[in-house]
Each structure stands twice: as structure tokens, then as C-alpha cells.
Amino acid sequence: MSRQTSMEPPVNTVGQDTVSVQAVRRQRLEGPVSGWNRMRRRLGTLGLVCVGVLAVVVLTTIFAPLIAPYDPYAGSVVDRHLPPSPEHWFGTDQSGRDIFSRIIWGARTSLIGPTVVVLVAAAAAVTLALTAVWFGGRVDAFIGRILDILFAFPNMLLAILAVAIFGPSLLTASIALAIGFTPYSARVIRSVALRERNLPYVASAQLQGISGFLITVRHILPNVRTQIFTGMTINFGYAMIDLAALSFLGLGVQPPTPDWGLMVSNGQASLLQGYWEQSVFAGLAIVITVAALGYVGEQLGGRRAAGRTR
Amino acid sequence: MLNVEGLTLAVTDPDTGQETEILRGNSFSLGQGEALGLVGESGSGKSMTLKCILGIEPPGSKVGGSIELGGTDLLAASGEQLRKVRANELALIAQNPHGALNPVLHVERFLIEGMADARGIPKAEAKARAAGLLRQVGITDTERVLRSYPHQLSGGLLQRVVIAGAISGEPRLLLADEPTTALDVTTQAEVVAILDEKRREHGLSMIFVSHDLDLAAAICDRLAVMKDGAILEIGTPEEIRDRPKTDYTRALMAARPLLHPEGRAPVLPNGTETDV
Numbered sequence: 001m002s003r004q005t006s007m008e009p010p011v012n013t014v015g016q017d018t019v020s021v022q023a024v025r026r027q028r029l030e031g032p033v034s035g036w037n038r039m040r041r042r043l044g045t046l047g048l049v050c051v052g053v054l055a056v057v058v059l060t061t062i063f064a065p066l067i068a069p070y071d072p073y074a075g076s077v078v079d080r081h082l083p084p085s086p087e088h089w090f091g092t093d094q095s096g097r098d099i100f101s102r103i104i105w106g107a108r109t110s111l112i113g114p115t116v117v118v119l120v121a122a123a124a125a126v127t128l129a130l131t132a133v134w135f136g137g138r139v140d141a142f143i144g145r146i147l148d149i150l151f152a153f154p155n156m157l158l159a160i161l162a163v164a165i166f167g168p169s170l171l172t173a174s175i176a177l178a179i180g181f182t183p184y185s186a187r188v189i190r191s192v193a194l195r196e197r198n199l200p201y202v203a204s205a206q207l208q209g210i211s212g213f214l215i216t217v218r219h220i221l222p223n224v225r226t227q228i229f230t231g232m233t234i235n236f237g238y239a240m241i242d243l244a245a246l247s248f249l250g251l252g253v254q255p256p257t258p259d260w261g262l263m264v265s266n267g268q269a270s271l272l273q274g275y276w277e278q279s280v281f282a283g284l285a286i287v288i289t290v291a292a293l294g295y296v297g298e299q300l301g302g303r304r305a306a307g308r309t310r
Numbered sequence: 311m312l313n314v315e316g317l318t319l320a321v322t323d324p325d326t327g328q329e330t331e332i333l334r335g336n337s338f339s340l341g342q343g344e345a346l347g348l349v350g351e352s353g354s355g356k357s358m359t360l361k362c363i364l365g366i367e368p369p370g371s372k373v374g375g376s377i378e379l380g381g382t383d384l385l386a387a388s389g390e391q392l393r394k395v396r397a398n399e400l401a402l403i404a405q406n407p408h409g410a411l412n413p414v415l416h417v418e419r420f421l422i423e424g425m426a427d428a429r430g431i432p433k434a435e436a437k438a439r440a441a442g443l444l445r446q447v448g449i450t451d452t453e454r455v456l457r458s459y460p461h462q463l464s465g466g467l468l469q470r471v472v473i474a475g476a477i478s479g480e481p482r483l484l485l486a487d488e489p490t491t492a493l494d495v496t497t498q499a500e501v502v503a504i505l506d507e508k509r510r511e512h513g514l515s516m517i518f519v520s521h522d523l524d525l526a527a528a529i530c531d532r533l534a535v536m537k538d539g540a541i542l543e544i545g546t547p548e549e550i551r552d553r554p555k556t557d558y559t560r561a562l563m564a565a566r567p568l569l570h571p572e573g574r575a576p577v578l579p580n581g582t583e584t585d586v
Contacts, residue, residue, distance in 0.1 A: 199409075200404075200406070200409030200410070201409060201410060201411055201412045201413070203366070204402070204404065204409065204410040204411070205412075205423070206396075207364055207366070207396055207400075207402045208396065208397065208401075208423070208424045208428045208475070208479075209393050209394065209395075209396035209397020209398065209400075209428035209429065209479075210397075210423060210424075210427045210428045211393060211427070214427045218423070218427070219412055219415075222414075223414070
């Protein structure tokens with residue numbers, strides 16, 4: 001099993017069960033801590049700000065039609081490249097469309113894509129990793145080889161290949177990216193699940209006649225959920241950037257649909273003429289969302305995995 | 311009920327390819343409600359015998375002979391058959407009770423899962439039966455114990471929980487692998503007494519693995535003395551004690567650590583004391 005040596009991230013040897021047991025002890029000492037308080041303690045002030053930012057982004061996607069002051073598709077030639085003003089907060093683009101409205105509408109496509117990527121990748125990674133861990137031996141080796149093969153392809157290349165075959169669309173690009181993301185998550189989940197699988201209580205449950213599927217779902221899965229969620233938040237950021245890049249290349253979302261990545265790309269030409277608004281504001285939207293999500297994910301997952309709570 | 315015929319176990323060293331015999335063609339049988347004690351020093355193959363019956367021999371090892379439980383050949387059983395046998399007919403009580411329970415779940419979950427997930431008893435019914443099971447093993451504050459995490463309970467208490475879990479499935483055969491070794495001396499007697507009582511009450515057969523000859527003699531109908539993977543002799547505790555057939559058994563009897571200055575030790579619970 002040469003695979004177990006180099007590629008895997010270092011696994012915290014403190015052990016998740018130890019951490020959980022500590023949590024139980026703390027809970028006994030301090031009384032039940034409400035979910036909100038526990039969350040707040042774990043996130044810190046900056047984390048809470050990030051959660052706020054993400055909440056605003058999510059609300060924006062839901063209430064886009066109510067918030068956006070203009071129709072994101074409607075422009076007039078007279079209003080081309082207007083600078084930021086009380087009427088057009090972020091100015092207008094090369095077609096005279098309101099950039100602020102387009103960013104608000106663009107949040108939808110910009111968030112749906114990464115969500116698809118993250119969900120598909122997590123589902124595939126969990127299934128592969130837990131199957132490999134439960135059966136071990138040849139099954140583990142076989143799944144390991146499949147992941148190795150996937151590792152060999154750069155995500156973007158895989159996505160471009162899929163788009164070349166199935167035609168450019170958000171869904172195609174998302175699923176192709178998800179396949180590219182799967183091995184990374186699968187490997188992390190596998191290593192953690194493997195440790196859990198080797199704990200004596202799992203053997204004991206097996207000897208009670210509980211089926212492997214139920215043990216996996218009831219005992220192993222809950223113990224790797226931190227890694228799953230952390231992986232999802234981190235992947236979300238990467239997926240957003242990758243999808244933006246694909247849209248930028250014209251392989252993802254198709255114009256005139258508003259999308260942040262696409263807006264950065266469209267603004268490129270104007271940028272050279274001195275009209276910076278479109279690219280910069282869309283780029284800021286991407287950076288802020290990805291940074292907020294990354295920080296929250298790190299706080300929720302990273303800290304917990306390190307066993308620190310305050 | 312349980313018939314073990316010429317059981318062998320060989321482990322091959324993956325590096326040298328050398329084969330080591332761990333069990334050397336042992337045969338024994340067990341009737342309904344009978345208790346057999348496997349005694350011997352460490353490494354004599356006592357626990358390995360249990361592992362073969364449970365189907366958890368170390369990976370890469372070869373098991374030979376036959377193990378038949380209630381008409382099912384366990385060595386030829388498929389995965390699903392084996393799972394059903396484990397769920398309905400076998401129960402293991404291992405050395406360390408802390409290893410048997412998921413450390414992050416309540417005791418209640420352990421008992422419920424044993425019934426619901428393994429044997430398909432409806433969850434609600436399993437939940438209702440959990441407290442009763444604990445009462446059966448002499449736990450009175452069932453509410454507290456059910457809501458506790460394993461690390462909050464003492465080893466003795468937890469071993470009782472494991473026994474409660476074991477009898478919850480009304481198995482035919484209990485496999486006890488040094489169930490008191492990890493416990494402190496004061497709780498050992500208690501746990502053994504409960505184990506013995508429950509076994510007799512439910513008419514279960516039992517294989518009791520121990521290196522404590524006196525303890526095994528006290529609760530088993532027959533003893534099998536093992537050395538180097540072979541069963542040297544099988545007999546009632548009295549036969550083993552009074553008429554040992556091999557020098558090894560005699561030596562084993564003499565090797566018992568005794569705290570009694572006059573060289574006398576209780577062997578049977580009914581007060582019979584024996585000269586060593």
C-alpha cells in the first residue's frame with residue numbers, strides 16, 4: 001500500500017473521539033451549551049462577520065428581483081460606461097446595463113454552480129471513501145487507483161474536455177469540476193474513516209451482527225462529517241474561482257446571463273479603455289464571497305480538528 | 311449444539327512465507343446450557359479459538375476443520391449467514407468493555423442498536439426494553455446509566471452493560487473472553503456472578519476463556535486445558551483438579567498464585583476448600 005504514505009495529508013493523532021469526549025466533559029461541567037453559543041465561540045468576531053457577508057449573498061440570490069434597481073438585461077447605448085453615481089451605484093457596462101443589478105442577479109448563477117460542484121463531489125467522495133474503508137483490501141486498492149487516475153488530470157483540463165464533448169453550459173462545467181474535486185475530498189475522508197474503522201467498537205458492533213452498511217452510516221459517517229463539511233466549504237471557494245475562470249474562457253455560463261466570472265471577462269476589453277467598473281466590482285464580489293466562505297470553513301473545521309475550542 | 315472438529319489455524323508470515331500453527335486440530339463439543347472453560351497460559355490459543363468461532367481470525371490465516379453451531383457450518387457460511395449467526399446465536403463479552411461501545415454515543419444507543427440494527431426489533435420496542443435489560447444485570451439507576459457516555463461509567467458497570475447487550479438478543483452461545491481481566495478485583499466477582507446467573511437463567515451455553523483456573527472452575531461445567539495451541543485434556547473441574555492426566559495440568563494447578571498462607575484456596579463457590 002504505497003498509496004498510504006506520501007499523498008495523504010497528516011492526520012491529527014489526537015483523534016476525533018478524544019475531542020468529542022472532551023466536548024462531552026465540557027458540556028457536563030458547563031451545562032448544555034446552546035448551538036448558537038458554541039458556534040459563536042468557534043467562529044470568533046471575524047468569523048461572525050463572514051457569516052453575515054455570506055448571509056447577505058444568499059439573501060441577494062433569493063431576493064434579486066426585489067433588490068436589483070434595474071433589469072440586468074436591459075441597457076441603452078446612450079448609457080454606456082457611466083461611472084458610479086447615485087443612479088448607477090457601480091456604473092454601467094459596455095452595453096449600458098446597470099452593473100450593480102447584474103452583480104445581484106449574477107450571484108444566482110455564481111452560487112448555483114459551485115453548489116452543484118460541492119454537493120456532487122462530496123457525495124461521490126463519501127461513497128468512494130467509505131466503500132474503500134469498509135471493504136479494505138482489493139476494493140480499497142481498486143478505488144485508490146481510480147482516484148490516482150483522476151488525480152492525474154488537472155481539474156480545468158477535465159472541465160474543458162467535458163465542455164468540448166457535451167457543449168458549454170453551467171451544468172456540464174460543474175459536473176466535470178466535481179469529478180475533478182472528488183479525489184481530494186475522498187482521500188481526506190478515507191484517512192479519517194480508516195482510523196475510525198479500526199477502533200475496537202466497530203469490530204464489536206460487527207460481532208453483534210450489525211451490517212457493514214449500518215455501521216458505516218451510523219458510526220463512521222458521523223465521525224467524518226467535520227472533514228466532509230470542511231472540505232465542502234473549501235471546495236466551494238475553489239469551485240467558484242474555477243467556474244469563474246471557465247466562464248471567463250467562455251466555457252461555462254453563456255452571455256448575456258449575468259455571472260461574476262463572465263463579467264470579469266467582459267469587462268476586460270473596457271478595462272483597457274479605462275472603464276474599470278465591471279471587472280473590478282465583479283472581481284470583488286468573487287473575492288469577498290470566497291474569502292468569507294474560506295474563513296468560516298477554516299474556523300469550523302480547522303480549529304475543531306486541531307482540538308482547540310477557544 | 312456446538313461441535314468443533316479438528317480445528318486448526320495457521321498463520322503465514324507475509325515476509326518470510328513461514329507458516330506457524332496456532333491451533334493444532336482441537337475438538338470439543340458443547341451441549342445446550344453447558345459452560346466450557348478454556349484455560350491455559352497466554353499464547354496457548356484460547357482467544358484464537360473464540361476468534362475462529364466468531365469468524366474474526368487474523369487476516370491471512372488459514373482455518374481448517376469444522377465448526378458447527380446448531381446445524382450451521384460456520385467455516386462455510388457466507389457473509390450474510392455469518393452476520394445472522396452473530397446477531398441471533400452468538401454474543402461476545404470481551405476483555406475490555408470500553409472497547410465495545412462507541413465512545414461518543416450514549417449507552418442507550420448501544421443497547422438499542424444491538425436489538426434494532428442487528429436483529430430487526432422495532433426501535434420503539436428496543437428503547438422500551440433497554441431499561442429492563444439493565445435492571446436484569448443489577449443496575450438500578452437505569453435512567454442515569456442509559457444517558458451516560460461510556461467513559462463516564464466504571465469498567466465493572468460497563469461490563470454489565472455489555473452483558474445486558476449480550477443477553478438482549480437471547481443468543482444460544484455466550485463467548486466470554488477473559489471478561490474480568492480489565493476490571494479491578496472487587497468488581498470481578500460481581501461481574502462473574504451476574505454473568506453466571508444470567509447464563510443459567512436463560513439456559514445459555516458459554517465458552518469462558520480465562521487464565522484464572524479457580525474462576526473458570528467455579529462457573530464452568532467442564533474445563534479444557536490448552537497449551538501451545540492444543541487441548542491437552544477436557545474434564546470436569548473436579549477431574550482436572552483431582553486426577554490431572556498430564557504433567558502440564560499438574561504444573562498449571564501448582565502455579566496458581568495464592569494469598570492464603572496455609573496453602574489452601576477456595577475453588578468452588580459452595581464452600582468446598584481443597585488442598586493444593
